[in-house]
Amino acid sequence: MAVYTDVAADELADFLKAYEIGDLLSYKGIAEGVENSNFLLHTTRGYFILTLYEKRVAADDLPYFLSLMAHLAARGVSCPQPATNRAGEVCGTLSGRPAVIINFLEGVWPRRPNLAHCAGVGEAMAKMHRAGLDYPSYRSNPLSVTGWRPLFNIAASRADEIQPGLRDFIAAELDYLEGNWPEQLPTGVIHADLFPDNVFFIGDKLSGLIDFPFSCNDILAYDVAICLNAWCFEPDLSFNVTKARALLNAYQRERALSEAEQAALPLLARGAAMRFLLTRLVDFLNVPAGALVRPKDPLEYVRKLRFQQNVAGIRDYGVEAAGAVA
Ligand SMILES: Nc1ncnc2c1ncn2[C@@H]1O[C@H](COP(=O)(O)OP(=O)(O)O)[C@@H](O)[C@H]1O
Numbered sequence: 032m033a034v035y036t037d038v039a040a041d042e043l044a045d046f047l048k049a050y051e052i053g054d055l056l057s058y059k060g061i062a063e064g065v066e067n068s069n070f071l072l073h074t075t076r077g078y079f080i081l082t083l084y085e086k087r088v089a090a091d092d093l094p095y096f097l098s099l100m101a102h103l104a105a106r107g108v109s110c111p112q113p114a115t116n117r118a119g120e121v122c123g124t125l126s127g128r129p130a131v132i133i134n135f136l137e138g139v140w141p142r143r144p145n146l147a148h149c150a151g152v153g154e155a156m157a158k159m160h161r162a163g164l165d166y167p168s169y170r171s172n173p174l175s176v177t178g179w180r181p182l183f184n185i186a187a188s189r190a191d192e193i194q195p196g197l198r199d200f201i202a203a204e205l206d207y208l209e210g211n212w213p214e215q216l217p218t219g220v221i222h223a224d225l226f227p228d229n230v231f232f233i234g235d236k237l238s239g240l241i242d243f244p245f246s247c248n249d250i251l252a253y254d255v256a257i258c259l260n261a262w263c264f265e266p267d268l269s270f271n272v273t274k275a276r277a278l279l280n281a282y283q284r285e286r287a288l289s290e291a292e293q294a295a296l297p298l299l300a301r302g303a304a305m306r307f308l309l310t311r312l313v314d315f316l317n318v319p320a321g322a323l324v325r326p327k328d329p330l331e332y333v334r335k336l337r338f339q340q341n342v343a344g345i346r347d348y349g350v351e352a353a354g355a356v357a
């Protein structure tokens with residue numbers, strides 16, 4: 032459960048007076064997510080989600096992703112919308128944290144993604160990338176290649192507690208990624224955390240995307256790489272090439288990857304694995320006392336990174352490279 036910051040009922044009822052979302056009937060902490068504190072609110076007008084933003088989300092960044100959600104929805108990408116209070120603001124303060132209420136999105140996230148789910152996220156991600164092209168705000172990605180070494184520095188001295196040799200493994204890979212990270216690929220608005228728990232489906236039909244606090248401007252194909260890691264490995268951490276093909280083909284029906292993007296995909300996937308390995312490692316080693324959270328396993332991303340280190344090209348993801356002769 033991710034509740035780092037608790038909220039008292041009377042404080043919450045007071046906070047809600049500024050909104051026109053009805054009177055509070057009940058609320059509870061949500062037993063999912065690891066980044067922020069989330070609560071399900073039941074009011075006389077229905078269900079809402081209250082999020083208190085924690086350590087990795089700066090209050091200054093909130094307008095970027097809250098406006099992005101409206102921008103995307105206006106272009107047909109289904110995602111929750113923030114509630115505006117009577118003063119016309121979407122962001123308030125509760126229990127000392129930036130706080131936002133969004134509408135409840137119907138659907139559930141897939142516990143065991145199938146081919147239809149992988150195709151669904153590929154298609155939705157490409158549509159999101161296209162819809163973001165005319166988004167006027169800019170936010171650089173604090174968790175791209177230049178953000179990884181500071182995370183490593185926090186965790187390095189204790190990394191071998193998690194797995195002997197992990198410190199040296201990460202250090203060598205970081206050197207490689209920093210020396211080879213691509214600079215000329217197409218950029219735009221990316222979600223940057225489009226894991227299965229952030230994509231809702233009703234049956235096999237995608238009902239919407241949630242959780243935009245990591246969204247930013249970065250290499251579009253990096254978002255694809257994040258999804259290859261998050262959606263295309265089985266629970267035993269074997270790579271499912273059929274799922275990768277479904278995801279990439281569905282993406283490319285909406286937005287074709289250039290030759291350069293295709294060629295860079297294995298490298299981007301190594302970087303994507305490094306990013307989640309590092310945040311998981313830092314979080315695993317630093318669970319705040321009293322927080323209701325189950326930290327995610329950093330070793331899952333060590334295994335995924337090792338797989339990606341051995342990928343020779345996009346064919347290993349089940350699709351032919353652009354320009355390849357059949
Ligand atoms: N708009 C929404 N509609 C329905 N459920 C939601 C919504 N937003 C969040 N949730 C629920 O809260 C959980 C955690 O939200 P998430 O945004 O992933 O957390 P975090 O802020 O920690 O990244 C989700 O897995 C989902 O169950």
Ligand SMILES: N[C@@H](CCOP(=O)(O)O)C(=O)O
Pocket residue numbers: 063064065066067224226228229242307310311327
């Ligand atoms: N997706 C990240 C964790 C942050 O995402 P959340 O949506 O679960 O809060 C990971 O798997 O490491």
